Amino acid sequence: MFRVALAPRDLxxxxxxxxxxxxxxxxxxxxxxxxxSERTVQELQEALGLDQSTVSQQLAVLRAKHVVRARKQGTTVRYTVVDPLVGELLDVARRLFNSQLTGTQTLLRELRRETRRQVRR
Amino acid sequence: MFRVALAPRDLxxxxxxxxxxxxxxxxxxxxxxxxxSERTVQELQEALGLDQSTVSQQLAVLRAKHVVRARKQGTTVRYTVVDPLVGELLDVARRLFNSQLTGTQTLLRELRRETRRQVRR
DNA sequence: TGTGTATATAGCGTTATTCAAATATAGTGT
DNA sequence: ACACTATATTTGAATAACGCTATATACACA
Incomplete structure (x- = not known):
């Protein structure tokens, strides 16, 4: 028997x-x-203003990469993030963008609005 | 202050x-x-075992996306991460992978080794 | 100026991602 | 079985990212 050494490349x-x-x-x-919170595909469609096909397609990508998990319930499907660390990752990313975007006014305003929205919720 | 080369359509x-x-x-x-720590392209080449062209190319991508910054010094160029938050992001990502990879032994071992290496430094 | 060294960029064939439209599946109620 | 609703998948054309090789630039020093 022989050991298959998995290169760090794979990680x-x-x-x-x-x-x-x-x-x-x-x-x-x-x-x-x-x-x-958990959302149905329909809710996502509405929130994003995109058609069903597009949303499902992107959800499929997120599912394939195990970022998101689907829970079927009758004819509707509810999605959640697999790991709460994903949220934390997005928060760090937000802080990062925040410090990088200093100086580009419009995007900054967007970012602030987003941050406030999140805090309020 | 920082300037985005191509103004992106949205956040x-x-x-x-x-x-x-x-x-x-x-x-x-x-x-x-x-x-x-700051590294020259040469150091990166050696550490990665990749040829000059490949390394420079990927550095160009990281530069274009403002993840990394180049500092020229004579004929050599030293690279640093633009924002320490990038490091933090990678840490959160590592934790995330760690919890996701539970069950896939080999990759997990790799991950642990990496974590130790970082702590030790 | 010429030569050597460090790094960057261009060109190009191959593969992967994207976007939109059409079609498929699966569940529910009649 | 049929029709209706919610979601998923397929298809194909357009675009972007890759990997490789070759070439270019920029600096140092004789």
Whole structure:
């Protein structure tokens, strides 16, 4: 028998795949909605103003990368974030963007609004 | 102060672009080296076992997304992470992977080794 | 000026992601 | 069985990211 030494490369690939899941505007918006509480696809559609197909497609990507989990209930499906650390990750990311965006006014305003919204909830 | 080269259409796009920068195994490895201390391209080449062109290329991506900053000094160029929060982000990500990988032995072992290495430093 | 060294960029074929439209599945009520 | 609703998957064309090789730039020093 022989040992298959898994290169550290594979670990980084795994990590990269995870970040790939976050590397899309719609998917980020989905996560920021879903991280608060479980949501149906319909709710997501409305919140995002996107059609059913698009939302389902992006949810499929998030599912494939194990960022999000689906719970079927009759004919509707509810989504949650698999790990609360995903939320924490998004928070750190927000802080990061906040410090990076200093100087670009419009985006900053957006960011602030988002932060307030989250605190209030 | 910091200036975004291409004004992104909206905030989520900006965020997505940032995560895109992390969505590549080599770039993650680069960041995990560079986050500790400033490194020359040469040092990175050696540490990664990759050729000059590849390393420079990935550094270019990280630069374009403002994750990393270059400091030229004579003929050599030293790279640093722009914001220490990037390091924090990687830490949260590591915790996340750690909890996700429970059950896949080999990758877990790799992950542990990495964590130890970092603590020790 | 010329040569060597460190780093960056261009060109290009291959693969992966995206977007939108169409179609498929699965559950519920009649 | 049929129709209706909620969600998922497939398809295909457009675009972006990759990996590799070759070439370019920029600096140092003789």
């Amino acid at each position: 980084q690939t795994f990590k990269a795949d995870f970040f790939k899941a976050l590397a899309h505007p719609v998917r980020i918006r989905v996560l920021e909605i879903v991280r608060g | 989520q796009t900006f965020k997505a672009d940032f995560f895109k920068a992390l969505a590549h195994p080599v770039r993650i490895r680069v960041l995990e080296i560079v986050r500790g």
